Each structure stands twice: as C-alpha cells, then as structure tokens.
Amino acid sequence: MVPRTPRRSLVAIGAGGLALSLALAGCTAGGSDSDGGATSLTFLVDNGEATVATAQALVDAFVAENPDISIEVETRPQGADGDNVVKTRLATGEMDDIFQYNSGSLMQALSPDDTLVNLADEDYVGKFDDRFVQSVSTDDGLYGVPMGQSMAGAVIYNKDIYEQLGLEIPTTWDEFIANSEAIKQAGVAAPIVQTYGDTWTSQLFVLGDFNNVLAENPDWAEEYTNNEAKYVDEPALAGFEHLQEAFEKGLFNEDFASAKYADGVTMVATGAGAQYPILTFAAGQLMTTNPEAADVVGTFPLPGPDASTNGLTVWMPTNTVYIPKSTEGDKLEAAKKFLAFLTTPESCDIQSEANAPQGPFVVDGCELPDDVPAMVSDLQQYFDDGKTNLALEFLSPIKGPALEQITVAVGSGITSAADGAAQYDEDVKKQAQQLGIEGW
Amino acid sequence: MKSPYPTWFFIPAGVFYLVLFLVPTIASFYFSLTRWTLFSVEFIGFDNFVRFFQEPQLVQGFINTFIYAFLTSGAKVVLGLLLGVFLSSQIIARGFLRSVVFFPVLVSVIGVGILFKVLMDPFDGPINEGLAAIGIDGPGWYTDPSLALVSVAIVDIWAGVGLATLIYIAGMVAIPQEYFEASKVDGASAWSTFRHITLPLLRPATVTVVLLSLIGGLRRFDLIWTMTGGGPGFSSDVLASVVYKQYQAGFFGLSTAGNVVLFVVVAAIIFPLSWWLNRKEDER
Numbered sequence: 001m002v003p004r005t006p007r008r009s010l011v012a013i014g015a016g017g018l019a020l021s022l023a024l025a026g027c028t029a030g031g032s033d034s035d036g037g038a039t040s041l042t043f044l045v046d047n048g049e050a051t052v053a054t055a056q057a058l059v060d061a062f063v064a065e066n067p068d069i070s071i072e073v074e075t076r077p078q079g080a081d082g083d084n085v086v087k088t089r090l091a092t093g094e095m096d097d098i099f100q101y102n103s104g105s106l107m108q109a110l111s112p113d114d115t116l117v118n119l120a121d122e123d124y125v126g127k128f129d130d131r132f133v134q135s136v137s138t139d140d141g142l143y144g145v146p147m148g149q150s151m152a153g154a155v156i157y158n159k160d161i162y163e164q165l166g167l168e169i170p171t172t173w174d175e176f177i178a179n180s181e182a183i184k185q186a187g188v189a190a191p192i193v194q195t196y197g198d199t200w201t202s203q204l205f206v207l208g209d210f211n212n213v214l215a216e217n218p219d220w221a222e223e224y225t226n227n228e229a230k231y232v233d234e235p236a237l238a239g240f241e242h243l244q245e246a247f248e249k250g251l252f253n254e255d256f257a258s259a260k261y262a263d264g265v266t267m268v269a270t271g272a273g274a275q276y277p278i279l280t281f282a283a284g285q286l287m288t289t290n291p292e293a294a295d296v297v298g299t300f301p302l303p304g305p306d307a308s309t310n311g312l313t314v315w316m317p318t319n320t321v322y323i324p325k326s327t328e329g330d331k332l333e334a335a336k337k338f339l340a341f342l343t344t345p346e347s348c349d350i351q352s353e354a355n356a357p358q359g360p361f362v363v364d365g366c367e368l369p370d371d372v373p374a375m376v377s378d379l380q381q382y383f384d385d386g387k388t389n390l391a392l393e394f395l396s397p398i399k400g401p402a403l404e405q406i407t408v409a410v411g412s413g414i415t416s417a418a419d420g421a422a423q424y425d426e427d428v429k430k431q432a433q434q435l436g437i438e439g440w
Numbered sequence: 441m442k443s444p445y446p447t448w449f450f451i452p453a454g455v456f457y458l459v460l461f462l463v464p465t466i467a468s469f470y471f472s473l474t475r476w477t478l479f480s481v482e483f484i485g486f487d488n489f490v491r492f493f494q495e496p497q498l499v500q501g502f503i504n505t506f507i508y509a510f511l512t513s514g515a516k517v518v519l520g521l522l523l524g525v526f527l528s529s530q531i532i533a534r535g536f537l538r539s540v541v542f543f544p545v546l547v548s549v550i551g552v553g554i555l556f557k558v559l560m561d562p563f564d565g566p567i568n569e570g571l572a573a574i575g576i577d578g579p580g581w582y583t584d585p586s587l588a589l590v591s592v593a594i595v596d597i598w599a600g601v602g603l604a605t606l607i608y609i610a611g612m613v614a615i616p617q618e619y620f621e622a623s624k625v626d627g628a629s630a631w632s633t634f635r636h637i638t639l640p641l642l643r644p645a646t647v648t649v650v651l652l653s654l655i656g657g658l659r660r661f662d663l664i665w666t667m668t669g670g671g672p673g674f675s676s677d678v679l680a681s682v683v684y685k686q687y688q689a690g691f692f693g694l695s696t697a698g699n700v701v702l703f704v705v706v707a708a709i710i711f712p713l714s715w716w717l718n719r720k721e722d723e724r
Contacts (some may be wrong), residue, residue, distance in 0.1 A: 083690065258580070339626065401691075402689070405670065405673055406671050408671055408673050409674060410673075412673060426495075434475060
C-alpha cells in the first residue's frame with residue numbers, strides 16, 4: 001500500500017467546496033453564541049420521530065435543572081444522506097456542539113481520534129457495559145454516551161399464529177423452515193415478511209445470523225478484519241443461503257418487493273404476516289401504530305445449524321451522543337454536563353417513557369420499566385443465560401455499504417447466494433481500503 | 441477578429457469561470473487519483489479507475505445507461521415529432537393542448553418521481569387497480585427487475601416529451617408555407633408531403649432534440665433515484681446512480697473517478713454525434 005500522506009491544504013480546498021455547496025443548499029450548521037452568561041448549545045439528531053421525541057424530552061429535563069444552559073435540537077436526514085451531513089460538517093468544523101450518531105463501524109468511519117472529544121476520563125464511563133465501551137472506542141479513546149438501549153437483530157413473530165398452529169419456537173434453521181412451511185400450508189398468513197421498499201430491512205438474514213457465525217468460529221470477526229475470513233465461505237455464507245432458500249420456497253409476503261418497514265411491523269401485529277427478521281427497535285414502531293398488539297408480538301433469535309448455540313445477535317445502542325472537537329470553552333463544559341446527565345437513571349427513565357424500549361440498557365443503574373412490550377421482554381432470558389453475541393459491526397470497523405442492495409438482489413432471486421456473498425466481499429474490501437486498515 | 445472589448449472587461453467573468461468551473465474540474469481530476477476521506481488524502485494512481493471498472497454493478501450500470509438514454513431519446517424524437525405536427529395543425533383549442541403537453545416539463549422531476557412511485561405501486565397503485573378493473577393483471581412496474589428501468593424510462597418520456605414537442609413546433613412554424621402550397625398544387629399525398637417536405641426541413645429541430653435528450657438520458661439520475669434507487673438490487677442502476685452510491689458510502693475518491701468516467705463517456709458520445717449530425721446538415 002502507498003503510504004498515507006495527509007495533504008491538508010488540498011483537503012481544505014475540497015472540503016471548502018463541499019461547505020460552499022452546503023451553504024448554497026441553505027443548510028446552516030449550528031453555532032449560536034452565548035448570550036448574557038447563558039450558554040446555548042445546538043444538538044443535531046436524525047429526523048426519526050422517536051429520536052427527536054427522546055432528544056427533546058431529555059433536553060427539556062436537563063434545561064429545567066440547568067437554567068443557565070439552553071439547548072436547541074436540530075435534525076438531519078437518516079441513512080446515507082445523514083452520514084454525509086455528519087461527515088461533511090465534521091470535516092469542515094461546522095458540526096453542532098453535540099450530535100447523535102451510530103456506534104460501532106459507522107462511528108469508526110468518522111475518524112474519531114481526529115474529530116471527536118475523548119471522554120475516557122469522565123467518571124460515568126465506569127458505569128458502561130464493556131461491550132458498549134468497545135463499540136464507541138478506538139485504541140486512543142472513548143467517544144460516545146448512549147441515548148437508548150441495546151437491541152437484538154432477531155425474528156419478531158405473531159404469538160397468536162404460533163399458538164393457533166401449535167408451533168414451537170425454532171432453535172435450528174431447519175425447524176424455522178418447517179414452521180414457515182406449516183404456516184404457508186395453513187394459509188393464514190405470509191410465513192416470512194420482507195420489506196424491500198426500505199432496502200435496509202433486507203440485511204437482517206445476514207447481519208442477524210452473526211451469533212451463529214461466532215458459534216462456529218469465535219475468531220471470525222478478527223479474521224475478517226485481517227482480510228482472512230470471507231463471506232463466500234461458511235459459516236458466514238449461511239446468511240445469504242438462508243435468504244435465497246426462503247425466497248425460492250416462496251415463503252415471503254406477496255408484496256415483499258414494495259412493502260415498507262412500517263408495513264412489515266403492522267403485518268406481524270395484525271397477523272397478516274407471521275415472522276419478520278428485523279431489529280427490535282421495531283418495538284417503537286409497534287407501540288406507535290399497533291399498541292394493542294404489545295403482547296402479541298414476540299421475539300426469537302435467527303436460528304442456525306446447532307440448537308445448543310442458539311442465541312441472540314445484539315446491537316449496542318445505535319443512538320449514541322458525541323461532542324465534536326470544534327466545541328470549545330464554555331460550550332464544551334456545558335456539553336459534557338449534558339452527556340453526564342444522559343448516563344443518569346433519571347435520563348434512562350425519560351428515554352423509556354419517550355419511546356418504547358427496544359432492549360436492555362447498557363448503563364449500570366438503569367432499569368427497564370415493568371410494562372415493556374413482549375418483543376423486548378422475550379429478549380431478557382437470552383441475556384440472563386448469556387446466550388448473546390455482538391453484531392459484527394461492533395466487533396470490526398468494516399461494514400460494506402452495498403450490503404442492502406446485495407441482500408435485496410439475493411432475496412428477490414436476482415442474484416444467487418454465492419454471487420451475492422462474493423459481491424459483498426468486494427464491497428468490504430473497498431471499505432477496508434478506504435479506512436486504511438492494514439493488510440488490504 | 442479583434443475583440444471590441446478591453447481585457448479588463450473580461451476579468452469578472454474570467455475569475456468566475458476560473459473559480460467555479462476550471463478549479464473544480466482540475467481538482468476532480470486530481471481527487472479521482474486519490475483515496476479521499478475528507479480528513480486525509482492518499483495518492484493511489486489509477487486504482488480508483490481499475491476498481492470502478494471491477495464494480496459488479498458497473499457493467500450493468502453501463503448497459504442500463506445506454507438502454508435508458510437511447511430509449512428515452514428515440515421515443516422523444518418520434519413522439520415529439522408526431523405531437524409537434526399534430527399541435528401545429530389547425531385544431532380546436534390548440535393553445536390549450538400545447539400547454540397541456542408542455543406542463544410536465546415544468547414540474548419538478550423529484551415530484552414526478554414520487555407521484556409515479558405511488559401511481560405505479562404494484563398493489564395499491566391506481567394504474568394497476570385500473571388495469572385490474574378491466575381484467576388485466578398489472579405488472580410490478582418498478583419491483584420487477586426486468587421492468588424497472590423501462591418503467592422509469594416511460595415516466596421520463598412522459599415528463600420530457602413536452603420539450604421535444606415545443607422544439608418541433610418551433611421547427612414547423614419556421615417552414616415557409618409556400619412549400620406546402622407547391623406540393624398541394626403538384627398533387628402530393630399527405631404522406632409524401634410529410635416525408636419529403638416536413639421531415640427534411642425539420643432536421644435542425646431533430647438534431648437539437650436528439651442531442652438534448654441523449655445528454656439528458658446519459659446523465660439522468662434524479663428520476664431513477666426517486667423511483668427505484670437503482671433497485672431492485674442493482675437492476676436499474678445507471679452510471680450516475682452508481683457514482684452517487686459511492687459518494688454516499690464515503691468513497692469520495694472513487695466516486696470522483698466515476699464522475700470523470702461519466703464525463704468522458706458523455707463527451708465521447710455527444711461530440712462525434714454532434715459533429716456528424718451538423719456536418720450532414722452543412723453538406724445538404
């Protein structure tokens with residue numbers, strides 16, 4: 001590999017051009033000033049309804065306790081467009097004083113050592129779950145504070161349909177297919193819900209299978225980061241194969257190609273669909289659109305080849321709050337105060353209230369309320385039994401950006417599992433090179 | 441010819457051109473040779489171009505770009521010509537009909553894309569519901585991999601044919617009436633009049649429509665992105681959407697390389713075509 005030579009001046013020209021285009025597009029980054037002793041901050045969050053509601057509730061509670069600080073919540077788009085906004089603002093030093101973003105591999109792509117304030121010396125860090133610490137850290141520092149709970153990438157299912165047909169929760173892939181065939185036979189519901197109208201939802205067969213990959217090879221994530229383990233080989237290929245098999249057996253809902261994420265959650269809630277591999281933050285969607293189904297929709301892990309290693313693939317809180325290096329002086333003090341507030345039990349209670357919890361908290365002293373939806377309470381057993389593994393994006397900095405298009409192609413029968421996995425390996429290679437990881 | 445203006449007269453426009461056009465163009469050639477994260481730049485020679493041409497979706501994207509450009513361009517020429525002839529004849533409410541044809545051109549392409557995404561929804565879309573009412577099982581317009589690109593092209597043609605029609609109407613109006621009178625006196629049929637008078641004399645209009653719609657088709661992005669996002673999978677990806685996805689993913693060097701490729705491809709098609717079309721015109 002050619003040595004990495006930073007050329008700041010040219011970067012500045014390029015970044016300046018981007019800043020100009022942002023300004024022309026009418027986007028203005030935060031930057032309000034302190035007035036009359038009070039410190040005013042801006043807080044950038046994604047425009048998801050739940051995120052905004054949670055952020056605003058937290059800000060209101062914090063400001064009530066700290067009248068000398070005011071915080072304004074600003075929003076940005078979600079998904080890849082939002083990634084661009086965050087990266088561009090960080091690169092140009094125009095970032096808001098505090099911002100919310102993902103943890104894990106997406107955070108690693110922000111060059112955190114150069115752009116974010118290191119929080120490793122803060123008192124509250126000791127309260128964090130080790131796995132969360134890992135997901136917001138580099139070798140040189142710890143950068144984020146959670147705003148939300150951990151969650152699982154698993155199958156949400158309609159308990160009434162399972163009961164009606166006398167089905168057991170599957171612990172192997174073969175049992176899962178047998179259940180799905182039985183549901184198809186009965187003709188009561190679409191056995192497996194897929195929603196390619198929102199392409200990101202197509203990734204769960206692959207991402208949610210990672211517990212099974214680690215069960216086969218505990219070092220897989222490290223080998224993958226070192227360019228040794230590949231998706232074209234087992235055990236990782238299984239996720240792609242499962243997707244292809246489910247499509248070929250005709251187990252998907254009729255409108256899988258155009259249905260959206262919200263449709264999918266509603267289908268499971270109303271019994272139009274039986275099973276839906278998705279992230280359990282779907283609890284938020286469920287409680288918004290179908291609160292009556294809170295006890296009807298449950299969760300089980302995506303099963304693999306071996307019943308004895310059946311367990312959950314877990315995501316650390318994707319809503320994580322960071323302070324950019326461009327925040328200085330009084331504002332930095334105020335921002336740090338806000339982040340410390342986020343780690344208090346009081347803040348966790350506000351989070352549970354503002355949006356349905358999606359899994360256990362990762363901060364000591366934070367408890368879930370008693371009345372969480374079944375989708376979330378079903379997870380607890382796996383956590384208690386220690387049958388969980390982190391998703392790949394928290395164990396390796398590399399996640400290929402084209403996975404969602406590739407899984408849509410495999411799940412729609414356009415590409416075979418083997419070809420899809422090979423395409424994804426190429427995609428991963430690009431990302432690894434872009435991140436400058438050794439050995440690619 | 442000596443310019444009637446002193447040099448200082450050109451400076452404002454020159455600076456403007458230099459800063460906003462020349463510098464970014466040259467910078468983009470440089471950045472296309474780098475791995476660029478916005479935070480740091482690493483010079484990697486032609487690796488980006490090599491990688492770009494290894495993209496699994498790129499070959500498909502190339503083919504799709506050409507299918508899309510030639511399909512929309514061809515349809516706009518044929519439909520534009522027919523509509524142009526129709527709307528420049530003596531018919532009732534001609535002005536109104538002309539504005540109806542032109543109206544979609546004025547609507548934002550993004551708006552058109554979102555509208556047709558709803559209309560063409562394979563299950564609850566009015567188009568398929570209408571077809572179902574007369575007993576036809578409507579296709580999955582933008583969800584069927586083999587149909588997605590064509591569906592977008594159809595919407596593009598609907599939205600863009602107004603401009604082609606306008607150009608043809610202007611061309612029709614410019615043809616002197618004497619020719620038509622002469623052909624009438626000679627007893628020419630309607631078809632021969634069209635074939636031997638209207639069509640040849642509309643050549644400049646045709647050249648304009650072909651060039652404009654071909655350039656538009658080759659670099660079309662907004663409509664495809666709003667309707668299919670290049671999907672399902674990669675089946676309606678074109679060069680521009682591949683480049684955009686690289687940019688979204690943060691591969692800034694790679695996507696800049698893709699833009700350079702797009703620039704070269706468009707130039708390599710349009711310059712010879714323009715030269716060829718205009719030369720034949722001169723020779724006549």
